[in-house]
Amino acid sequence: MKPRLLDPFAQEYKQLLDTELRTLVEKLNAPPIIKESMIYSLEAGGKRIRPLLLFATLDAFGIDPHRGLPAAAAIEMIHTYSLIHDDLPSMDNDDLRRGKPTNHKVFGDAIAILAGDALLTYSFEVIGKISAEFASPDALIKLIIEMAKAAGTEGMVGGQVADMEGEGKSLTLQELEYIHIHKTGKLLRFSVVAGAILAGASQSQLDNLSAFAHHLGLAFQIQDDILDLVGNQQLIGKPVGSDTANLKSTYPQLLSLEGAKDALQRQINLSTEYLRETGLNTNLLEEITDLVATRDH
Amino acid sequence: MKPRLLDPFAQEYKQLLDTELRTLVEKLNAPPIIKESMIYSLEAGGKRIRPLLLFATLDAFGIDPHRGLPAAAAIEMIHTYSLIHDDLPSMDNDDLRRGKPTNHKVFGDAIAILAGDALLTYSFEVIGKISAEFASPDALIKLIIEMAKAAGTEGMVGGQVADMEGEGKSLTLQELEYIHIHKTGKLLRFSVVAGAILAGASQSQLDNLSAFAHHLGLAFQIQDDILDLVGNQQLIGKPVGSDTANLKSTYPQLLSLEGAKDALQRQINLSTEYLRETGLNTNLLEEITDLVATRDH
Numbered sequence: 001m002k003p004r005l006l007d008p009f010a011q012e013y014k015q016l017l018d019t020e021l022r023t024l025v026e027k028l029n030a031p032p033i034i035k036e037s038m039i040y041s042l043e044a045g046g047k048r049i050r051p052l053l054l055f056a057t058l059d060a061f062g063i064d065p066h067r068g069l070p071a072a073a074a075i076e077m078i079h080t081y082s083l084i085h086d087d088l089p090s091m092d093n094d095d096l097r098r099g100k101p102t103n104h105k106v107f108g109d110a111i112a113i114l115a116g117d118a119l120l121t122y123s124f125e126v127i128g129k130i131s132a133e134f135a136s137p138d139a140l141i142k143l144i145i146e147m148a149k150a151a152g153t154e155g156m157v158g159g160q161v162a163d164m165e166g167e168g169k170s171l172t173l174q175e176l177e178y179i180h181i182h183k184t185g186k187l188l189r190f191s192v193v194a195g196a197i198l199a200g201a202s203q204s205q206l207d208n209l210s211a212f213a214h215h216l217g218l219a220f221q222i223q224d225d226i227l228d229l230v231g232n233q234q235l236i237g238k239p240v241g242s243d244t245a246n247l248k249s250t251y252p253q254l255l256s257l258e259g260a261k262d263a264l265q266r267q268i269n270l271s272t273e274y275l276r277e278t279g280l281n282t283n284l285l286e287e288i289t290d291l292v293a294t295r296d297h
Numbered sequence: 298m299k300p301r302l303l304d305p306f307a308q309e310y311k312q313l314l315d316t317e318l319r320t321l322v323e324k325l326n327a328p329p330i331i332k333e334s335m336i337y338s339l340e341a342g343g344k345r346i347r348p349l350l351l352f353a354t355l356d357a358f359g360i361d362p363h364r365g366l367p368a369a370a371a372i373e374m375i376h377t378y379s380l381i382h383d384d385l386p387s388m389d390n391d392d393l394r395r396g397k398p399t400n401h402k403v404f405g406d407a408i409a410i411l412a413g414d415a416l417l418t419y420s421f422e423v424i425g426k427i428s429a430e431f432a433s434p435d436a437l438i439k440l441i442i443e444m445a446k447a448a449g450t451e452g453m454v455g456g457q458v459a460d461m462e463g464e465g466k467s468l469t470l471q472e473l474e475y476i477h478i479h480k481t482g483k484l485l486r487f488s489v490v491a492g493a494i495l496a497g498a499s500q501s502q503l504d505n506l507s508a509f510a511h512h513l514g515l516a517f518q519i520q521d522d523i524l525d526l527v528g529n530q531q532l533i534g535k536p537v538g539s540d541t542a543n544l545k546s547t548y549p550q551l552l553s554l555e556g557a558k559d560a561l562q563r564q565i566n567l568s569t570e571y572l573r574e575t576g577l578n579t580n581l582l583e584e585i586t587d588l589v590a591t592r593d594h
Contacts, residue, residue, distance in 0.1 A: 028451060030451055030455040031462065090410065120418065124441060137435050140434075141437055144441060147421075149422060152325075153325050153327035154325060154326050154327055157331065158331065161328045161408070
């Protein structure tokens, strides 16, 4: 089979996912305002990196990525709910996300809270309804448990709490990693693990893919911090280290810019090694890894 | 087997549930503050009517109600999350619940939102982990889907949205019933249905128990409205119908007090009939129904 290129693959499945998300919400028998609010944030754009990881993982097993649509939709619903709640006045108090007014600015705080609740709840219904052709009942239960863990206090919610508690404090490298691994890492990792579970991966493939995604997630965060710094320097000539002033802990601040670049390379190497261990056709996942390492925005 | 009496039964299982809830949260590997916040609201008291319905349903099938502990804990987590979010300043803005400061008054709005999110998410992990001795994988998936539907936009969240949208408006009986059936009815019904699924009920038993719980839920709400009115009369001599002034729609307001009492009796009769159809040993469920019909507070 000819290896697929990431760009057209990503475009094709992003479109399929967008349609799936809209269809899933539209068919709900519920007050129109809550459906509008859910769709508003689901369609607010975004890179859809989590669904892409899931689809690319299925492709690595030679399985039609279409099978991953409901699970990808469920994961994107959880990601979207977390953004809606994070943006609330009592949390990060953001008025804009990707240039669009945030959910609560359009629908009010009460509907925004409920839209988040609704998306989180619906994600479990959507994943629970995956056809028996695509996943055995045991695989489905495993998916559900892993998704709840990735999203809950031992995952995303725990990371958000730690992030809030760390605000205005100078963090250790260990504390910074705890936040990243939990707040964003666990759901990214679940996206890959979900693909592996749906594909009927062996335990060692599951372990290797899980480790791959763990290191990829850390690489992503380190590159984020580096870009923030380099971007700022080019844009407003802010000197390296000025983040220290507002006590925002970042990798370059804790490790120096060179140290952060080394750490990034180390995480990329580790993720690539784990990927190789799987013995699968991982060209799409490799392209995603390259993108993370070399992206400039 | 000698039929059990409701009072000691309720006390025994309330205690077991309290221990189960605390144990489930304590074992989470998460920032202490979020666990404290979750436990604070889980232990804020309450009648535990949903778990009791689940335990009593298992008893009706002659099955040890202990088996229902994880499912009962999951349902109580969902109920508790909904109270935490409903009490928030942007929702009902309540400072007290059952005489105790509400979650956000103690932990702040951000942690309260996250504690609600965490409880909702954890409920799916807890129910997903029910031992294979107690439920087949297919039964478990059915439980998960039904729980998500009862809690989401087609259930509790949808009812809360409709309730908010109806504020300050004069509702029709149909609109009032939509709110009650969804906001509280669906999760009450799921509590009975969950017991039936765990017990391996036949489809007709499932249908009858579901109808029983539906009518019991409505009876509960009608009695609530009646007690509000009668309680107020005894307490402050407020005349019947004064609720009309603040446009709060209630059964007595829409049907008159006598009409509401008739409606209550009709719902009680219906629930009792459906219960009888099951052919099970439903003495505990009957006692609960009697309590709803005759309770004075």
